[in-house]
Amino acid sequence: MMISRGLFGWSPPNIQPLTPVSEVSEPPESPSPYLDANADATRAAAAAEEEAEMEEDEEQEDAEPPPAAVPFSRLFACADRIDWALMAVGAVAAAAHGAALVVYLNYFGKVVNLLSLHRFDEKVFDEFKKHALYIIYIASGVFVAGWIEVSCWILTGERQTAVIRSKYVQVLLNQDMSFFDTYGNNGDIVSQVLSDVLLIQSALSEKVGNYIHNMATFFGGLIIGLINCWQIALLTLATGPLIVAAGGISNIFLHRLAENIQDAYAEAASIAEQVSFPS
Numbered sequence: 001m002m003i004s005r006g007l008f009g010w011s012p013p014n015i016q017p018l019t020p021v022s023e024v025s026e027p028p029e030s031p032s033p034y035l036d037a038n039a040d041a042t043r044a045a046a047a048a049e050e051e052a053e054m055e056e057d058e059e060q061e062d063a064e065p066p067p068a069a070v071p072f073s074r075l076f077a078c079a080d081r082i083d084w085a086l087m088a089v090g091a092v093a094a095a096a097h098g099a100a101l102v103v104y105l106n107y108f109g110k111v112v113n114l115l116s117l118h119r120f121d122e123k124v125f126d127e128f129k130k131h132a133l134y135i136i137y138i139a140s141g142v143f144v145a146g147w148i149e150v151s152c153w154i155l156t157g158e159r160q161t162a163v164i165r166s167k168y169v170q171v172l173l174n175q176d177m178s179f180f181d182t183y184g185n186n187g188d189i190v191s192q193v194l195s196d197v198l199l200i201q202s203a204l205s206e207k208v209g210n211y212i213h214n215m216a217t218f219f220g221g222l223i224i225g226l227i228n229c230w231q232i233a234l235l236t237l238a239t240g241p242l243i244v245a246a247g248g249i250s251n252i253f254l255h256r257l258a259e260n261i262q263d264a265y266a267e268a269a270s271i272a273e274q275v276s277f278p279s
Contacts, residue, residue, distance in 0.1 A: 075203060078163040083156045087208075090152030094209045097145040098216030102224050104138045107131045149209050157205030161197050168193055195262050 079087070111131045114124055225233030 075200070075208075076160070078160045078167070079156070080159075083159055086152040086156040086159075090149050090156070090209055091212050093145045093148035093152065094212040095216040097142060097149050098213040099220040100138050100142045100145065101217055102220035104135060104142075105221075106224050106228070107134045107138070111135075149213070153209040154205045157201045157203075160204055161201040164197055164200065168197075192262065192266050195265060199258075 076083070076087070111128060114128050114131070117124060222233065222237065225236065
């Protein structure tokens, strides 16, 4: 046996030190099936939450922003020179039609004042006849102005909506075939476009003329009231905000009702097309 020599000529044999009891590795414990099941369930729940969050993020990224509000001037985007001429004549006729009501009420009030005098001499009769003729002239003017107003606005509404329909067909024909496979296989788009065109036609043919008509009536009545009796006119004007608030609230409800009706028509058209042309 060879003994290695160290610093002083010899060294003890290579004896490994004993390992302490505390450092001795213990055998691994047997895994518990309950712990593994709970861990798997936890990992599955965490994975499901991550997938749900990723899907929500993707949906938020893919979600298109709501369309911006179109200004009022874009309502007449398809109007040409003839349409602008018709709208100008219709606007003047609508203003005259609206102001005629106030003028008529003014002369009617004067007639009532003459009747309240309880005198029927020649002077009163002449005044009565003069005011009656004014009322007849106003009625004739209202008939002419109303006919021009309705005719011009209906004609320009039909012309502009015809242009909108033709442009829609052109845009639809320029689409790729994939568009018809994805979006054109149901009646949602067609029904929505048709309903939108009808709304535009209703706005051009009726609502714009009625707006001018009513505004002329309002300002004409305010001017006549301030001329005749400004105290009562100011008292009546104080109720204006309440009338505007009531009109705004009713307009909100009518707008929501129109949206619900439009969605119902679109869904009904889609169901009808699926029944008529089953896949």
